[in-house]
Amino acid sequence: MAVDPSALDTSGVAQLCADLIRIDTSNFGDDPRTKPERPAADFVVNFLNRYGYDPILIESKPGRANVILRVPGTDPELPALVVHGHLDVVPAVAADWTVDPFAGVMKDGYLWGRGAVDMKNMDAMMLTVLADMKERNWRPKRDLIVAFFADEEAGGEWGAQWMAEHHPDLFDGATAAISEVGGYSVDVEGQTVYLIQTGEKGMDWLTLTARGRAGHGSQVNEDNAITKLAAAVARIGQQQWPLHLTDTVRSLLTTVSELTGLPFTEDPAHLSALVDALGPAAPFVGATLKTQANPTQLDGGYKANVIPATATAAVDMRPIPGTEDEAHKIIDDLAGPDVDVSSLVRYDGYEVPFDAPIVERMSEALLAEDPDAIVAPYLLSAGTDNKQLLPLGIEGYGFVPLALPADFNFSAMFHGNDERVPISALKFGTRVLARFLAQ
Ligand SMILES: [Zn+2]
Structure with a gap:
């Protein structure tokens, strides 16, 4: 040319x-x-x-x-x-x-x-x-x-x-x-690493709805929507999701381990040291080792002495790609029989190959401008x-x-x-x- x-x-x-x-x-x-x-x-x-x-x-x-x-x-x-x-x-x-x-x-x-x-x-x-x-x-x-x-x-x-x-x-x-x-640089022990994004976690924005018996706040009520919702939200927020390292995450952490000499095992302390070595990118990567489900909204009731018939909550769940159905089922189970769970917005995650000609072209273009750098994949x-x-x-x-x-x-x-x-x-x-x- x-x-x-x-x-x-x-x-x-x-x-x-x-x-x-x-x-x-x-x-x-x-x-x-x-x-x-x-x-x-x-x-x-x-x-x-x-x-x-x-x-x-x-x-x-x-x-x-x-x-x-x-x-x-x-x-x-x-x-x-x-x-x-x-x-x-x-x-x-x-x-x-x-x-x-x-x-x-x-x-x-x-x-x-x-x-x-x-x-x-x-x-x-x-x-x-x-x-x-x-x-x-x-x-x-x-x-x-x-x-x-x-x-x-x-x-x-x-x-x-x-x-x-x-x-x-x-x-x-x-x-x-x-x-x-993706495509931005991070510094790992003095080595410039460009992170190419090769996947995204899934997204499942959930609405929890608890139904119960409305009534006066002074009376006995074993069917209180607020109580049922609050218990479900607490169980979901406290859920300890298992470690699930995808191919992308393993590939990235392997690179970080090689650059830093830090061990790459499934020990949480080892994993957090590897993630921390990514400096400012650590918050991006730290959230990709497991599914996350954060309660984000609560809504129920309108007066201190009235028990409402319904109460709702929102949960922002980000499942590991490929586990979306399984993760949704876990939330269903945590919510329990008295709380309905529905997806407000749901997208499944994905991973695309890092070992691919298009990534080689990205790498060539980057290294032509920054010859001492390396590239690595990451999951968003x-x-x-x-x-x-x-x-x-x-x-x-x-x-x-x-x-x-x-x-x-x-x-x-x-x-x-x-x-x-x-x-x-x-x-x-x-x-x-x-x-x-x-x-
Ligand atoms: Zn944007």
């Missing part, structure tokens, strides 16, 4: 990301405070139009806009690759921040704002690479299906899920996808839009390449206060992305 993809001009990527941050797309779910993605989608469409692209904007409902663009690759024999980001962000409370979360402030070498890592950073990196393809006249090797989705932060109902269900044809020919959350304890594309036969990887300072608390940036990203990391990621897409 005559053009070196990594020689692209990255000087505008931080400003582009700042421009996106300034378009407040806070997603409060069904709440009317939600700021729809349409203005950000229009911004993306206008940007792409300026470079001669003709993207499609699709609203799933008024204001909830998705943008999709197909870019032909140089090798039509190869399957297409989906490269996607989401345009919405979680809300931010300005009083808890040291800067305005929607101003796109640049200071101390960082770009600050809601979406700086989740994930207007990737949106800006994608746009920068697409612009460069036109400016310097090069093409990706594979057909790219570039998507900017709505509604990821509320589960994707109006975004990736809606697009996959209503416009599956737009993803024709794709077998793999890249998106959040949370969810991404990659899940929504799985039913279309598209295997999703978390690959938003970022070279981060060793002491930078990256996992705390997600949905956190003072979310920010090093500007150098944005530039690095853009070069890696260009290299990856050119291969």
